Amino acid sequence: MKCNQIKEKFSDFLTGELDKNVREKIQEHITVCSSCREELENLSAIWTKLEVLPEEQPSDKVRTRFYAVLDQYKQNQDRKTVRPRKERFSIGWFRHWIPARPAFQFSIAALLLVVGLAGGYFLRPGWQRKGEIVQLRQEVHQLSRITAVSLLQQESLSEQMGGIRWSSRLSQENRASLADFLRTLNLDISAISPSRNNSIAQSEFMQSLSEQASPVVEIALTFVKHF
Amino acid sequence: MDKTNDNELMEQVSAGKVEKLAILFEKHHVRLYNFFLRLTGRRNISEDLVQEVFIRILKYSSTYQARSKFLVWLYSIARNTHVDHLRKRKDEVPLDKQWYEMESTEPSPAEKAEKSQEVVWLGHALGKLPLKKREVLILSRYQGLKYKEIAELFGCQIGTVKVLVHRAIKELGKVYFELSGGTAL
Known part of the structure; x- marks a missing residue:
């Protein structure tokens, strides 16, 4: 073996990773080659000298910290543990409520479908809106009635006439409004009666009587005139 | 195990x-x-x-x-x-300046042992090696890894590791010789 080939084996020679034959060849070579012998001696010396660097023990802190980290990791792992996918989607106890026979299962499915459709029909947005409109209409009607009654109870004749107009907007079936109107008429009939001493008013009242088309109104005004 | x-x-x-x-x-x-x-x-x-x-x-x-x-x-x-x-x-601080700069006030058995000048020189010499050579030397000399395993670790050929070990020891010897004033080795 040449010097280069011998030197390539020095690393293996130091760690003992050489078979017996190669080791013997190296030893034979260095007996005759001073250069290789010197290099191997230097390498071996420093390799051996590395033994003086002692192996140390770390402080107990390393062990304490490691086990603290391990415990913490295990706790986090337990917390994150999730049930297997199959189990998560299990129907569990609900299984007992489902009938075994397909006919019953179909019936239940059909019933649930009907319930679902009915629920959808009643809960649809238009349904709710319709209810809201009815409620709104009732509130407007109630407001009109209050306004009419309020105006009829005023002393001013013009406001009372306004009340009569408001009352006409109410539905005819609204007996309560009609009753309010009649009550006001009975109480305040003197308000619309012309004074006997006021000749202009008497004259205007008579003119108005002659212009009325309805006989009922004519009778009423005549009654008021002589009241 | x-x-x-x-x-x-x-x-x-x-x-x-x-x-x-x-x-x-x-x-x-x-x-x-x-x-x-x-x-x-x-x-x-x-x-x-x-x-x-x-x-x-x-x-x-x-x-x-x-x-x-x-x-x-x-x-x-x-x-x-x-x-x-x-x-x-x-x-x-560079590694060769760091070697065995004690942070603990309490002397350990190893600290007492390192009183030996050889340990100080060797430590400094090791610290002066380039990182890769230092690693390969420590792994092969102290950690008990075979060249094959070091090659796997470094992602290179076994021959490359052997050359690296050879050069690392030579360089370490040279630095150690300089540090010791040419009196040791």
Whole structure:
């Protein structure tokens, strides 16, 4: 073996990773080659000298910290543990409520479908809106009635006439409004009666009587005139 | 415990039995601490790095593949941890100046032993080596890794590792000779 080939084996020679034959060849070579012998001696010396660097023990802190980290990791792992996918989607106890026979299962499915459709029909947005409109209409009607009654109870004749107009907007079936109107008429009939001493008013009242088309109104005004 | 046991234990850790890591810790943490101590020369830093390695093992346990020896995987994590540490602390004192600068006030048995001038020179000489040579020398000399395993760890050919070891020892001898004033070796 040449010097280069011998030197390539020095690393293996130091760690003992050489078979017996190669080791013997190296030893034979260095007996005759001073250069290789010197290099191997230097390498071996420093390799051996590395033994003086002692192996140390770390402080107990390393062990304490490691086990603290391990415990913490295990706790986090337990917390994150999730049930297997199959189990998560299990129907569990609900299984007992489902009938075994397909006919019953179909019936239940059909019933649930009907319930679902009915629920959808009643809960649809238009349904709710319709209810809201009815409620709104009732509130407007109630407001009109209050306004009419309020105006009829005023002393001013013009406001009372306004009340009569408001009352006409109410539905005819609204007996309560009609009753309010009649009550006001009975109480305040003197308000619309012309004074006997006021000749202009008497004259205007008579003119108005002659212009009325309805006989009922004519009778009423005549009654008021002589009241 | 042989390597098969280490691999099996790590597979169990990987499968979720993290308590098994305690066995691997008890078996390897002292040697790992000395690996870092010889790389850095600092005890406190070495302890922190050991801690960091085992945290990373927990973190990346699911990526462990039993194809390679556990020891190779362990030291690949250790090397990465050390490199990350160097990146964070690149402004620190050069390694050859750091060697055995004691951070602890209480002298350890090793500190008493290192009174020997040889230990000081050797420590400084080791610290002057380029990182890769220092790593390969420590792994082959102290950590008991075969050249094949170091080659796997470094991702290179076995022949490359042998050349690297050869050059590392030669360079270490040269530096040591200079430090000792040419009187030792």
